[in-house]
Amino acid sequence: xxxxxxxxxxxxxxxxxxxxxxxxxxxxxxxxxxxxxxxxxxxxxxxxxxxxxxxxxxxxxxxxxxxxxxxxxxxxxxxxxxx
Amino acid sequence: xxxxxxxxxxxxxxxxxxxxxxxxxxxxxxxxxxxxxxxxxxxxxxxxxxxxxxxxxxxxxxxxxxxxxxxxxxxxxxxxxxxxxxxxxxxxxxxxxxxxxxxxxxxxxxxxxxxxxxxxxxxxxxxxxxxxxxxxxxxxxxxxxxxxxxxxxxxxxxxxxxxxxxxxxxxxxxxxxxxxxxxxxxxxxxxxxxxxxxxxxxxxxxxxxxxxxxxxxxxxxxxxxxxx
Numbered sequence: 452x453x454x455x456x457x458x459x460x461x462x463x464x465x466x467x468x469x470x471x472x473x474x475x476x477x478x479x480x481x482x483x484x485x486x487x488x489x490x491x492x493x494x495x496x497x498x499x500x501x502x503x504x505x506x507x508x509x510x511x512x513x514x515x516x517x518x519x520x521x522x523x524x525x526x527x528x529x530x531x532x533x534x
Numbered sequence: 535x536x537x538x539x540x541x542x543x544x545x546x547x548x549x550x551x552x553x554x555x556x557x558x559x560x561x562x563x564x565x566x567x568x569x570x571x572x573x574x575x576x577x578x579x580x581x582x583x584x585x586x587x588x589x590x591x592x593x594x595x596x597x598x599x600x601x602x603x604x605x606x607x608x609x610x611x612x613x614x615x616x617x618x619x620x621x622x623x624x625x626x627x628x629x630x631x632x633x634x635x636x637x638x639x640x641x642x643x644x645x646x647x648x649x650x651x652x653x654x655x656x657x658x659x660x661x662x663x664x665x666x667x668x669x670x671x672x673x674x675x676x677x678x679x680x681x682x683x684x685x686x687x688x689x690x691x692x693x694x695x696x697x698x699x700x701x702x703x704x705x706x707x708x709x710x711x712x713x714x715x716x717x718x719x720x721x722x723x724x725x726x727x728x729x730x731x732x733x734x735x736x737x738x739x740x741x742x743x744x745x746x747x748x749x750x751x752x753x754x755x756x757x758x759x760x761x762x
Contacts, residue, residue: 462637466682467709469642518599521592521628523635524682 454507455533461492548583555735559748568600578615581622594624615659623726634683640709650702658722659754663746670743672729
């Protein structure tokens with residue numbers, strides 16, 4: 452089966468995120484003063500051929516550990532969005 | 535004669551001047567394409583600056599899987615000298631040959647200007663020609679040069695004297711932790727720095743502060759080979 456998987460990679464909490472800060476300032480200037488704690492990350496969508504959703508998730512997890520996320524500075528979330 | 539391999543990745547753009555700086559120090563330089571798994575038994579490897587793989591995903595993240603990197607890893611594991619400049623430093627961190635990571639500059643802009651740095655460790659193949667504490671003016675040109683590492687790794691770097699270059703207070707161009715501009719592994723044979731010494735390695739350029747990195751490694755390999 453083919454599963455559509457969404458990977459979200461985010462800068463680790465506590466690390467300076469200048470991009471998030473800049474976007475937050477821009478939102479405030481546009482009048483969206485309620486926007487706070489903006490963090491900028493990366494989204495990766497991919498299809499994975501696997502026996503089950505749990506298997507697809509495991510493979511995506513391994514891909515994050517090897518390549519998609521930097522273990523020093525980033526955290527990731529894997530979600531199977533469709534099959 | 536000392537022999538160096540300068541690795542070319544798709545998107546490297548500082549390899550020519552790096553080769554020139556090595557040659558000026560009396561080092562025979564070969565350019566090795568990143569798909570080549572053979573570094574031809576050279577004495578040292580340089581990973582030059584540039585934008586390997588367009589900096590896609592993260593700077594250096596994809597270059598680390600190039601076939602040549604296995605040879606570089608083996609060379610380093612045997613105590614061989616490895617020097618990463620700018621994108622080369624990013625690749626060394628992504629590869630795990632050096633700890634930590636280089637993140638987006640705190641000011642978000644690409645910074646390209648000369649900065650003052652201090653040489654903090656001279657017991658490496660690339661910095662032995664300098665006095666400890668020497669101040670150099672070296673150009674930086676990067677968008678992702680903010681060094682970050684866990685508290686534990688930072689303490690270890692300081693304890694093992696692995697900070698090789700530090701921006702002089704007030705000169706930090708990217709928000710780097712503890713003003714770190716370059717580090718080494720504990721043994722000192724692997725060095726990565728953000729500034730570009732190859733761009734200021736001869737008097738005709740108006741500044742030759744960077745030449746010492748290349749002179750250092752020329753004399754280091756002469757000593758290793760027992761040649762006077």
